[in-house]
Amino acid sequence: MELLLALVLITIVVARTIRAIRRDGLGHAPAERSQADWIADSLPSRAYADLARFH
Incomplete structure (x- = not known):
């Protein structure tokens, strides 16, 4: 009887x-929102090495 009770629990x-x-x-986390790159005068939002890799 105790075994049956333990199995049920x-x-x-x-x-x-x-x-x-x-x-x-x-555990699924929503994807991060994508935002356009920003530019301040001639400074890009990412390093020049990263920009060259992706284009």
Whole structure:
């Protein structure tokens, strides 16, 4: 009888844990918003080496 009670309690705890994880979004974080590069006079928002790599 005690074994059956323990199995039921373990099953409930596991089910609630899985449900909580799924509700939380499985740890998914929203993507960061993309913003256009800024330019101040002749200074770019990124290093010149980075700009050359991506273009």
